[in-house]
Amino acid sequence: MEIRKVQITGGSSYIVSLPKQWVKSMNIQKNDPIGLVVQPDGSLLVTPKITGESVHRVRVFEVGATTDRTFLLRLLVGAYIAGFTTIRLEAKGRLPPFIRQLVREFTQMAIGQEVISETNSSITLKDLLNPAEMPFENTIKRMHVLVRGMQQDAMAALRGHDEALAEDVIARDTEVDRLHWLIARQDNLILIDATLSRRMEIPVRQAAYYFQVSRIVERIGDHATRVAYNALALINREVDPETLDLMDEASTLALDIFSRSMEAFHVGDIGRANATLQMVRDLEEKTREINARVLQVEAVAAIPAGQIADSIRRIGEYSGDICESVINYIIGQEA
Numbered sequence: 001m002e003i004r005k006v007q008i009t010g011g012s013s014y015i016v017s018l019p020k021q022w023v024k025s026m027n028i029q030k031n032d033p034i035g036l037v038v039q040p041d042g043s044l045l046v047t048p049k050i051t052g053e054s055v056h057r058v059r060v061f062e063v064g065a066t067t068d069r070t071f072l073l074r075l076l077v078g079a080y081i082a083g084f085t086t087i088r089l090e091a092k093g094r095l096p097p098f099i100r101q102l103v104r105e106f107t108q109m110a111i112g113q114e115v116i117s118e119t120n121s122s123i124t125l126k127d128l129l130n131p132a133e134m135p136f137e138n139t140i141k142r143m144h145v146l147v148r149g150m151q152q153d154a155m156a157a158l159r160g161h162d163e164a165l166a167e168d169v170i171a172r173d174t175e176v177d178r179l180h181w182l183i184a185r186q187d188n189l190i191l192i193d194a195t196l197s198r199r200m201e202i203p204v205r206q207a208a209y210y211f212q213v214s215r216i217v218e219r220i221g222d223h224a225t226r227v228a229y230n231a232l233a234l235i236n237r238e239v240d241p242e243t244l245d246l247m248d249e250a251s252t253l254a255l256d257i258f259s260r261s262m263e264a265f266h267v268g269d270i271g272r273a274n275a276t277l278q279m280v281r282d283l284e285e286k287t288r289e290i291n292a293r294v295l296q297v298e299a300v301a302a303i304p305a306g307q308i309a310d311s312i313r314r315i316g317e318y319s320g321d322i323c324e325s326v327i328n329y330i331i332g333q334e335a
Contacts, residue, residue, distance in 0.1 A: 059084040065096050080110045083188040087125040111182045131186045132199045136210040143179050143217045144262045150224035155251045158231035169228035176221040187211040209329045220318045223311040230304035237301050243293045250286040254315040261322040273323035283316035
């Protein structure tokens with residue numbers, strides 16, 4: 001940190017000199033305008049970016065016939081979440097067919113990514129989405145609706161031995177993931193570009209809070225998917241009706257806790273968040289009762305049934321994590 005003294009000029013203007021190295025690195029010339037942005041914590045952001053244009057960043061990956069498909073997909077997702085505006089894949093020779101196929105899959109998974117240029121040896125992807133047009137709150141609300149429906153349908157598939165419905169729940173998990181990636185990307189973009197934070201009217205700390213809650217909702221979606229997978233494992237087996245009833249009761253309670261936690265999140269209600277946390281203990285009691293019952297049946301059915309009970313419990317616990325995040329964030333705002 002450089003310490004500089006405030007000086008007065010003209011009797012009424014307060015001035016602070018800018019670091020020479022920073023001025024040169026930003027290519028700032030005499031009489032160039034710069035922006036001054038007051039941050040929520042009282043600090044002052046000095047930026048040469050005053051036009052409101054997004055920061056343009058490019059990431060290039062070298063690919064070839066020996067490129068690992070899964071690893072490349074992870075790199076693409078990583079570059080997307082990191083906030084790169086343009087992603088380019090380059091090969092020394094002709095691009096292998098599986099690379100083109102993977103790129104098509106990625107553009108379907110990642111919101112806003114489109115192929116803008118393609119040759120025999122390269123593919124260029126560009127983000128065409130304006131982040132300011134996708135408010136964090138709306139995206140998280142959509143995630144909540146999707147995940148809640150997934151868990152309800154997973155339990156319906158279990159009771160009705162509905163293989164198609166269980167597989168549909170599993171497929172929907174991709175939609176939850178892509179919404180979470182979008183929030184993660186926006187969070188990173190706000191960290192990189194202060195002007196975006198101003199345009200979206202979202203302070204950096206609040207963006208991080210939204211990302212944290214989004215991550216928890218995405219994990220709840222993973223457990224709804226896990227319930228669907230285990231419903232498939234029980235598709236040709238009968239589960240004791242009383243055990244099924246207990247599972248339904250526990251799932252209903254878990255989703256009630258989930259919805260209450262999201263309500264507390266959207267309205268910023270500490271009291272509601274705290275009251276919802278108390279409900280998690282009741283859910284734990286119900287899932288323990290389910291586990292005690294499934295231990296009395298054969299292992300081939302007991303294992304998936306026990307995993308369903310565990311996922312229902314985790315849905316409640318993760319919802320409790322949302323409540324804790326609400327309390328922590330609101331208390332921090334009041335400080």
